[in-house]
Amino acid sequence: MEHAERLLSAASELFYRRGVRAVGMDDVRAASGVSLKRLYQCFPSKEALVVAYLERRDERWMSSLTGYVAEHGGSVEAVFAWLERWFAEDDFRGCGFVNAYGELGATSEPVREVVRRHKQRLRDHLRTLAAGADDPDLLAEQLLALVDGATVTAMVAPERATAAARAAGAAARALVTAACRG
Amino acid sequence: MEHAERLLSAASELFYRRGVRAVGMDDVRAASGVSLKRLYQCFPSKEALVVAYLERRDERWMSSLTGYVAEHGGSVEAVFAWLERWFAEDDFRGCGFVNAYGELGATSEPVREVVRRHKQRLRDHLRTLAAGADDPDLLAEQLLALVDGATVTAMVAPERATAAARAAGAAARALVTAACRG
DNA sequence: TAGTGTAGAGAACGCCCGTTCTCCATTTCC
């Protein structure tokens, strides 16, 4: 049953690009080529499809980031180099999790949960990179803010995306060096 | 004609709390006590009401922030003290502009515009606070990222809101001192 | 008092959406 994969693939692109509420189940059917009946066999409701979209996005986004960072020596700066590349992608439209939370957070508890988990995973990863600091938790929280903040700027003002990534990277470097000297 | 004010007041609370698409024009009518006919006399479409909501929010949010900062010596740290208080408000639900952008940015050019203007005003204000730095534009961009990033964390994980504001404030202090020494 | 205009309440309209159901063609098994 590779229908689920085709559905998730189509749904992911539509949800991320247009926003969840702007995409109907019939749009997903048309884009995936999977019949509506099968769609509801694979995902019993739109909410289930949205949660699956976010979980898949979490896996891919995190492994892209952690893979890139690992290939670049596990430095904090690599995170922001990766961000700069992400921001430059054609279909970049901000953080899919923040967007989904803003749209559905008031309505759907499962969506809230998966977004929280994603941000926690990101924080955990940043914490491993910050392990050498005097207060790794504090530094991780600060790095997380820089990542999310730069992402907001890149979404709202795409012409500043690169500058935002580099400014955040420079800030991260300064914080890391300050935090490793005590 | 104070109808517009009552409409905006009701619409603002509903839009911010539940998200724009989750609020119908009839909800606004019921919450404001203004008839639907008059609603459409004051605001010819839902989009016009949304833009007015965002513009009013921009004015109030910015003047609350700048007022607080002015009362506290115009320091960068005051920005993050203000953030900490904002995050603790009962009805806090993240940045209304980022949420609106995620929801409507793909659809509505006027919404994109007003959100961009708001973030630019915030950046401009931060730049005035960063005037003493070697590179005030860079520092302002970094402070903006810290503000938006802490706001994202406070929305997604309310139990971390205070910690996020303080971590961002500490990062800002470190960046300011580093940027004023060359 | 008769007539004119105004405003509000809410019905109506057209459309879209999530979900389910119907119908028909095709396949599968005895």
Add this chain to the structure above:
DNA sequence: GGAAATGGAGAACGGGCGTTCTCTACACTA
């Protein structure tokens, strides 16, 4: 070959939304 199951296409259903229209009640003028 016939019967039963499967799967797809799309209609149907119930509800909601943005927007407009109708009807009624009241205020004001001559």
